[in-house]
Amino acid sequence: MFKKLIILFSFLFCISVTANAQLKAIKTGFLSPPDKYKPGVYWYFMDGNMSAETITKDLESMKKAGIGNLIFLEVNVGVPSGPVEFLSPQWSELFVHAEKEARRLGIEITLGIGPGWTGSGGPWVKGKQSMQHLVASEVVVTAGDKKKIVLPVPPPKKPFFGEGGLTPEFKKEWLEYYEDVAVLAFPLTEQAKPIADFEEKALFYRAPYSSGVVRSYLAPPSIANDDKAIAKNKILDLTTKMQPDGTLSWAPPAGKWKVMRFVSRNNGAITRPAPVPGLGFESDKFDTTALNAHLNAYVGNLLKKIGKIEKATPGGLKRLHMDSWEMGAQNWTGTFRKEFMKRRGYDPLKYYPVYEGNIVGSLAESERFLWDLRQTSQELVLENHARHVKAYAKKHNMSLSIEPYDMNPTADLELGGVADVPMAEFWSKGFGFNSTYSVIEATSVAHVIGSSLVPAEAFTAQDNEGWKQHPASMKNQGDWAFAAGINRFVYHTFQNQFLPDSLKPGATMGPYGVHWDRSQTWWPMVSAYHSYVTRCQYVLQQGRTVADVLYLTPEGSPHVFVPPSSAIVGDTIGDRRGYNFDGCSPGQLMKATVKNNRIEFPGGGSYRLLVLPIYEAMTPELLAKIGSLVKQGATIVGNPPLRSPSLVGYPDCDNRVTQLGKLIWGAAKVPANTVQYKYGLGTVIWGEGFSAKPDHLYPAYDLTAGILKDKGIAEDFTANGDLRYTHRTGDGWDIYFVSNKTNKPVNTVAQFRSVKGAPEFWDAITGKVKSVSEFTADKGISSVSIQLDAYESVFVVFAKENTAKPSGTNASVSAQTLQTLSGPWDVSFDTKWGGPAHTVFETLTDWSKNADEGIKYYSGTAVYQKKFDLSAAVQGPLYLDLGDVKNMARVTLNGKDLGIVWTAPWHVDIASAVREKNNELKIEVINLWPNRLIGDEKKPYDGIVNDKWPDWLLNGKSRTSGRYTFTSTNQYNANSPLLLSGLTGPVKLIQYINNK
Known part of the structure; x- marks a missing residue:
């Protein structure tokens, strides 16, 4: 017995030592994160406008600013074409140059798998290897009619984005290409009404969910029969009786007959918005032969020139990317x-009329066929497109990232589950679409499959964003994204600045993007913000995310996972409530097991509850898997399905579903009250309440939360409603990211479901770590005093090695003003951008209100200088508080650079540099581009006209308009409102006082 205890204590000691070492390594990394945790950018090139010089300048500016990775794409958005033709030898040499320079600088490149951003296609894709639709024409014939039967070639369906994107050459090919598939005939009788929305159900069209015009899922197949449906046994296959010219050699039997000619046609999808030489059809997403031909023409062509990709070498080409579908x-x-x-195990031939909305057999049978059609299509996309690209990438020592959302004809979570790196997208709040649901999808996929990296195309924008965004304005939404599970920002967009450096803001991607490039006014100071982002991303890639609830999506496609709205607080950037959640696809669930009554996945995802969708149909195979999880000890919430959605094994499949339901739930009829039924080692919780008023396919959050509370499981995090959170965990430690989602200071007590040791505060802006004693710990909950400034954030770290003793939770800190730096300031502007070389501000005022137009319309950096003496001796930390700053500032005191201030609290610690007398203070302040752009609109226009660069630019002449700025898109006029700019203070010396 004694020997066993020694072994046990040794084992526990080893675990403790390992946990402590792990946290120590995380703390070291937090202070100075490796480059792979830096944020990235979408690096866009505009239709042949590129040079080796500007490529190097872009990359070196990224390195200096703290950008560690990029996605390389060439597009054509609102800029005249340049001299370097896409995929020409010169273009390829420039790509090789970019890859080598990125390798030199340690910047990782991800390459989109086709020109433009949409998918995989190009001018090399011909009709036979393009995306196809099965379309039909029809004629009615009568027995005894001696007229020759000629079946017309059916026209293609209109492209989703219209015919405008098709060049005359591709429009001609689109109209001419077809291949015959089948000819079917059936008696013409009084037909049932066509299937509702058949063009969506038959996958002719799939609108983007972001547009708000398409449902997130399709209803389960109907159970209705119809005695007016086409009888399957009366459908004749006449395929061999048609001549190539459409003449049908067939005499119909008695009565009238409908004859349908089915052909395959190109779906009209073209690479968008590709450079002109890259325009072409999208390759067939069901066929590996077509995909290989495309990959060889584009990616393979570049790989030959780059040479072998070394995995271990930092920087350079490392990943392929499938962007939004x-x-x-x-x-x-x-x-x-x-x-x-x-x-599927049956021949679809006689169901082809269903493609066009006809009902064969019955409405129920026809809709089940359409479900099978979509399921087969999904499987082909996953296997022959996504997984094939992934295998291709792996063969060349690369990985694959996928944005699995929007217009996607599969279920988003199934497509995302193929990726090595599932990726999301979110738009700047107020400047475009709401695609934040994709954040929930990508993070769910990553947590389930065990991907530690979850990037997002971040802060995409349009709608007159016009250089208005900056790090401080993005802080709150960025922290929302971190709390939602994103742990790498890939800013949209860094436009390659191919124009001369004197022309700023320079080139843009039309009106799109948040202008994250070296021509931004604040780019020289953005490294401070990137340091914050990098520290956050580093910590949020450690351990695994804690989530209690797993929402299962229905089988079938297309499908967008949308959680219950009641599980989220807020609108566009809504925050998780106290019990975090993920979504899971049926394909992913098939890999799950149960351990300690939790549903677990090979990648590490672990959940206390599985919530079933309020959806009547489920295949027997999925239901059997759910039953096995319950039997092993899982807790399942929801009512049993009623039938299968598929024709496979029909009608026996429905009987199997019913029998399995009775076995797992213990009864067929849904009880009026909530019932907990034991099945094997697990529990099924069900009742009418779990189907009443579905909240995006699921029971309301409070029902699910009530189950967890009844089990004695507290919410993972609670506060006063002003804070958001996410929680990562590892051996012996818990790390919570907490941020203030208001524009006012918050002083509160938050409850954390962790007692693994005393808390520490890790400040990602400064990199400082602070022990905390203002907390209590009881019954698995730590209550911690938290005080945060407007939109401020902090990591709260619990670890066994943290041994501070709790002293309660009523402490707070307040700022005490010691001195206000009033009086005149010497201010210098850059004359190159229209400002005065030197002026004096008697008081700190807004530049846009200044009578001097050189200041009123100024954009760029101004330097404020002042001398001051300390009014009294100071002990301990002393801070210079800048008051109101628009929009970033760098503080230098007595020649010592004290850092960049870009967000609240707007202060720097000056204790290391201050002296009693003759302090020399310098504050460099940067505002935004709009004011100078607006001022220039009062001067003659000398920019792009009729898609052509101005003569003065093409011929290297001087400008005569008097404008200071130049850009490839105009987003302001002379009457646009000016933005508050400069340092308006008050600038104060402050100390922080502990209030007990």
Whole structure:
């Protein structure tokens, strides 16, 4: 017994030592994170406007500013074409140059798998290897009619984005290409009404969910029968009786007959918005032969020139990328019938009329066929497109990232689950679409599959964003994204600045993007913000995310996972409530097991509850898997399905679903009250309340939360409603990211579901770590006093090695003003941008209100200088508080650089540099571009006209308009409102006092 105890204590000691070492390593990394944790950018090139010089300048500016990775894409958005033709030898040499320079600088490159941003296509893709639809024409014939039967070639469906993107050459090919598939005939009788929304259900069209015009999911297949449906046994296959010219050699039997000619047509999807030489059809997403041809033409062509990619070498090409799916849907390929039979077990031929909305057999049967059609299409996209690209990337020592949302004809979570790196997108709040649901999707996928990296195309913008955004304005939304699970920002967009450096703001991607490039006014100071982001991203990639609830999505496609709105507080950037959650696809659930009554995945995701969708249909295979999880000890919330959605095994499949439901739930009829039924080692919780008033397919949050509370599981985090959070955990430690989501200071007590030791505060802005004694710990909950300034954030770290003794939770800190630096300031502006070389501000005022137009319309850096003496001796830390700053500032005191201030609290510690007398203070302040752009609108226009650069630029002449700025897009006029600018203070010396 004694020997066993020694072994046990040794084991526990080893665990403790390992946990302490792990946290120590995390703390070291927090202070100075490795480069791979830096944020990234979308690096856009505009249709041949590029040079080796500007490529190097861009990359070196990224390195200096703290950018560690990028996505390389060439597009054509609102800029005249340049001299370097896409994929020409010169273009390829420049790409090789960019890759080598990125390798030199340690910047990782991710390459989109096609020109433009939408997918995988180009001018090399011909009709036979393009995305296809099965379309039909029809004629009515009568027995005894001697007229020759000629079946017309059916036209293609209109492209989702219209015909405008098709060049005359591609429009001609789109209209001419077709291949015959089948000819079917059936008696013409009084037909049932066509299937509702058949063009969506048959995957002719799939609108973007971000647009708000498409549902997140399709209703389960109907159970209705129809006696006016086409009888399947009366459908005749006349395929071999049609001549190539459409003449049908067939005499119909008695009565009238409808004859349908089915052909495959291109779906009209074209690379967008690709450079002109890269325009072409999108390749077939169901066919590996077509995909290989495309990859060889584009990626393979570049890989030959780059040479072997070394995994261990930092920087350079490291990943391929599938961006947001914007090429519509397809429902056909040359081998589709064969693939369908292999996967579904029956021949789809006589159901082809259903593609056009006809009802075959019955409405229920036809909709089940359409479900099977979509399921087969999804499987082909996953296997022959996404997984094939992933295998191709792996073969070349690369990984694959996917943005699995919008217009996607599969279920988003299923497509995202293929990626090595699932990726999201979010737009700047107020400047475009709301695609924040993609954040929930990508983070869910990552947590389930165990990907530690969850990037997001970040702060995408349009709608007159016009250089208004800056680090401080983005702080709150950025912290929301961190709390939602994102741990790498890839800013949209860093436009390659191919224009001369004197022309700023320079080139843009039309009106899109948040202008995250070296022509920004504040770019020389952005490294301070990037340091904050890098520290946050480093910590948020450690351990695993804690989430209690797992929402299962229905089977089938297309599908967007949208959690219950009641599980989130707020609108566009809503925050998780006290029990965090993820979504899970059926394909992912098939890999789950149960350990200690928790549903666990091979990647490390672990959940206390599985919540079923309020959806009547489920395949027997998925239901059997759910039953096995319950039997192993899982807790399942929701009512049993009623039938299968598929024709596979029909009607026996429905009986299997019913029987399994009775076995797992213990009864068939849903009880009026909530019932907890034991099945094996687990529990099924069900009742009418779990189907009443579905909240985006799921029970309301309070029902689920009530179950966890009844189990004695407290919420993971609670506060007064002003704070948001996320929680990462590892051996012996818990780390919470907490941020103030208000523009006012918050002083509160927050409850954390961790007692692994005393808390520490880690400040990602300064990199400082502070022990905390203002807390209590009881019954698994630590209550901690937290005081945060406007939009401020902090990591709260619990670890066994932290041994501070709790002293309660009523402490607070207040700022005490020791001295206000009033009186005149010497201020210098840059004359190159229209400001005075030197002036005096008697008081700190807003530049835009100044009578001097050189100051009123100034954009850029101004230097404020003042001398001062300390009014009294000071002990301990002393801070210079800048008051109101628009929009960033660097403080230098007595020649010592004290750092950059970009967010609240707007202060710097000056104790190391201050002296009693003759202090020399310098504050460099940077505002935004809009004021100078607005001022220039009062001068003659000398920019792009009729998609052509101005003559003075092309010929290297001097400008005569008097304008200071130049940009490739105009987002202001002379009457646009000016923005508050400069240092308006008050500037004070302060100390912080502990209030007990």
